[in-house]
Amino acid sequence: ELLVELIAYFQPKTLSGRQVLITAGPTSEKIDPVRVLTNRSSGKMGYAIAQAAREAGAQVVLVSGPTALATPYGVNRINVESAAQMHAAVMSEARNSDIFIAVAAVADWHVANASDSKLKKKADGHAPELQFSVNPDILADVAGMVSGPFCVGFAAETENLHQNAEAKRQRKGVPMLVGNLAQQAMNADTTELVLFSSQGAQALPVLPKLDAARRLVREIAQQSSTPHQ
Amino acid sequence: ELLVELIAYFQPKTLSGRQVLITAGPTSEKIDPVRVLTNRSSGKMGYAIAQAAREAGAQVVLVSGPTALATPYGVNRINVESAAQMHAAVMSEARNSDIFIAVAAVADWHVANASDSKLKKKADGHAPELQFSVNPDILADVAGMVSGPFCVGFAAETENLHQNAEAKRQRKGVPMLVGNLAQQAMNADTTELVLFSSQGAQALPVLPKLDAARRLVREIAQQSSTPHQ
Numbered sequence: 001e002l003l004v005e006l007i008a009y010f011q012p013k014t015l016s017g018r019q020v021l022i023t024a025g026p027t028s029e030k031i032d033p034v035r036v037l038t039n040r041s042s043g044k045m046g047y048a049i050a051q052a053a054r055e056a057g058a059q060v061v062l063v064s065g066p067t068a069l070a071t072p073y074g075v076n077r078i079n080v081e082s083a084a085q086m087h088a089a090v091m092s093e094a095r096n097s098d099i100f101i102a103v104a105a106v107a108d109w110h111v112a113n114a115s116d117s118k119l120k121k122k123a124d125g126h127a128p129e130l131q132f133s134v135n136p137d138i139l140a141d142v143a144g145m146v147s148g149p150f151c152v153g154f155a156a157e158t159e160n161l162h163q164n165a166e167a168k169r170q171r172k173g174v175p176m177l178v179g180n181l182a183q184q185a186m187n188a189d190t191t192e193l194v195l196f197s198s199q200g201a202q203a204l205p206v207l208p209k210l211d212a213a214r215r216l217v218r219e220i221a222q223q224s225s226t227p228h229q
Numbered sequence: 230e231l232l233v234e235l236i237a238y239f240q241p242k243t244l245s246g247r248q249v250l251i252t253a254g255p256t257s258e259k260i261d262p263v264r265v266l267t268n269r270s271s272g273k274m275g276y277a278i279a280q281a282a283r284e285a286g287a288q289v290v291l292v293s294g295p296t297a298l299a300t301p302y303g304v305n306r307i308n309v310e311s312a313a314q315m316h317a318a319v320m321s322e323a324r325n326s327d328i329f330i331a332v333a334a335v336a337d338w339h340v341a342n343a344s345d346s347k348l349k350k351k352a353d354g355h356a357p358e359l360q361f362s363v364n365p366d367i368l369a370d371v372a373g374m375v376s377g378p379f380c381v382g383f384a385a386e387t388e389n390l391h392q393n394a395e396a397k398r399q400r401k402g403v404p405m406l407v408g409n410l411a412q413q414a415m416n417a418d419t420t421e422l423v424l425f426s427s428q429g430a431q432a433l434p435v436l437p438k439l440d441a442a443r444r445l446v447r448e449i450a451q452q453s454s455t456p457h458q
Contacts, residue, residue, distance in 0.1 A: 028269075031266075032387075033269075033387045033411055033412065034268050034269055034270075034334060034385060034387075034411050035266070035267075035268055035269075035336070036266075036267055036268070036269055037260075037264070037265075037266055037267075038264075038265055038266075038267055039263050039264055039265065040257075040262075040263055040264075040265055041263075068297030105263060107264070108350050108356075109356045116387075117387045117388055118385075118386065118387045118388075118411065121337050121363070127337075127338045127361030127362075127363070130359070132356030133356075134350075134356070156263060156347075157347065158262045158263075158346050158347045159346055159347075182262055182263050182347065183262065
């Protein structure tokens with residue numbers, strides 16, 4: 001325990017004085033007061049990155065969807081539920097941030113006709129008609145800001161990781177995108193990350209999430225200090 | 230802490246030698262490997278009832294959807310995700326149970342066309358077409374068993390609690406149904422229960438969930454020992 005704290009304390013202060021904004025966890029889209037549409041995301045990777053960034057000397061704001069995790073020491077946490085709430089919180093914080101790391105598994109759609117009272121099962125067993133509307137693209141909106149923060153995206157893919165992740169990096173217009181295989185990483189304590197940037201792909205070994213987070217933070221510190229086009 | 234354990238130890242052994250089966254938590258219905266349809270349920274009430282039943286001397290099997298809660302001491306826990314999995318686990322355990330308490334917030338529908346690979350956002354922003362199929366009714370199926378266990382249902386309502394809960398009790402054909410207001414109870418540590426049986430409605434005060442669970446367990450012990458029609 002003491003050893004763990006010593007290791008944390010002696011992490012290199014590569015982000016000293018930088019403002020880092022991170023999203024983590026799933027978002028939860030209301031269908032009615034009891035039913036929701038959400039993603040399988042424990043929030044562990046985003047929380048590990050928040051801790052690693054704080055250890056590296058950054059001021060960290062963590063915008064978090066519903067998780068059962070404790071807030072890492074020294075991190076400023078803002079709780080949200082829906083993608084719309086997460087978008088609003090991020091857009092308001094992004095202007096004061098040097099680095100934005102979008103780790104949350106944001107729902108792509110919300111239910112346009114969500115109900116304020118609990119939907120009743122119909123006698124004929126038919127499900128209610130749900131109408132979906134597309135959610136705002138938080139990463140693309142921050143990446144599109146004039147003199148906005150250095151943006152890092154995440155892509156959890158189930159197949160063709162390299163192809164899908166590099167395509168996502170270029171589509172979102174971000175300098176760095178971190179890919180992982182959803183099946184391996186979800187709710188696990190270890191992860192195998194691949195970092196995509198204009199310099200190409202760099203695969204990290206399978207690591208505990210906090211160790212992977214520290215490696216990632218060091219890489220972000222380095223790349224964000226050199227001007228990018 | 231010691232006091233808490235002493236209080237637990239000295240709970241009256243009203244369920245000594247009885248087999249109690251409990252469901253708790255939400256179920257999680259797969260849309261694709263990362264997206265799910267689920268309910269807002271922390272599982273706290275079901276876990277509190279499992280603990281209270283164990284304290285009262287019962288052998289407890291807890292069939293639990295995904296939660297972040299620790300298994301209460303001495304309780305046998307079976308983890309499931311979907312309503313279909315919960316139904317299968319319950320039907321296989323119910324035959325050996327004296328009492329069945331259905332606390333889980335089971336999804337009423339699952340996605341019939343769930344995908345094995347992650348659905349891609351379409352360029353036109355349209356959501357994928359989801360087809361819903363109705364899930365099995367776990368409580369009604371157990372209540373319909375010949376010489377099955379004494380059945381207790383739960384109803385989380387957002388309005389007209391008395392009317393909806395008593396109607397649900399009769400529709401499901403169960404001797405006891407516990408109602409609460411979803412807005413108050415969800416993710417909270419206290420709850421305000423109303424017990425519905427053939428003897429009418431009995432409102433409990435606002436109580437911490439473990440205290441409410443102990444009151445409920447005593448009531449179930451009493452009513453399940455007198456033959457019901």
